[in-house]
Amino acid sequence: MTTLLDHCSLIRSKNAGPFTLTFDFMCHDHAAYDALVATGFLNQALFAALYGIAPERILVVNHPHALAVKVSLPRPTVQGDIHDTDCYGGQQYGPLMDMEIPAPGVTS
Numbered sequence: 001m002t003t004l005l006d007h008c009s010l011i012r013s014k015n016a017g018p019f020t021l022t023f024d025f026m027c028h029d030h031a032a033y034d035a036l037v038a039t040g041f042l043n044q045a046l047f048a049a050l051y052g053i054a055p056e057r058i059l060v061v062n063h064p065h066a067l068a069v070k071v072s073l074p075r076p077t078v079q080g081d082i083h084d085t086d087c088y089g090g091q092q093y094g095p096l097m098d099m100e101i102p103a104p105g106v107t108s
Contacts, residue, residue, distance in 0.1 A: 001100035007036040013092035018079035021089045023071040033067040038104040042069050050095050
């Protein structure tokens with residue numbers, strides 16, 4: 001099993017406006033990008049489970065020319081709200097870092 005850091009040179013989360021979070025997964029090279037996409041790991045179900053968002057509200061876009069995957073979803077609270085614990089959205093990628101990615105075609 002591998003982790004996202006085995007595939008990506010940059011992993012980040014950030015605000016895409018006050019109502020949306022976006023995650024960027026930028027791969028080392030074509031081989032790493034192809035391997036990551038082949039696993040199907042970065043999917044709506046994963047982000048729905050981690051962030052408590054309905055899967056149909058999550059957008060996953062593969063960008064093969066940029067060797068990147070972008071995931072966007074609604075913020076749990078509006079940016080700057082009294083209950084907002086991450087005003088810039090820059091810490092939201094944390095729960096993904098230690099997760100193991102199964103090889104393509106392997107189910108748990």
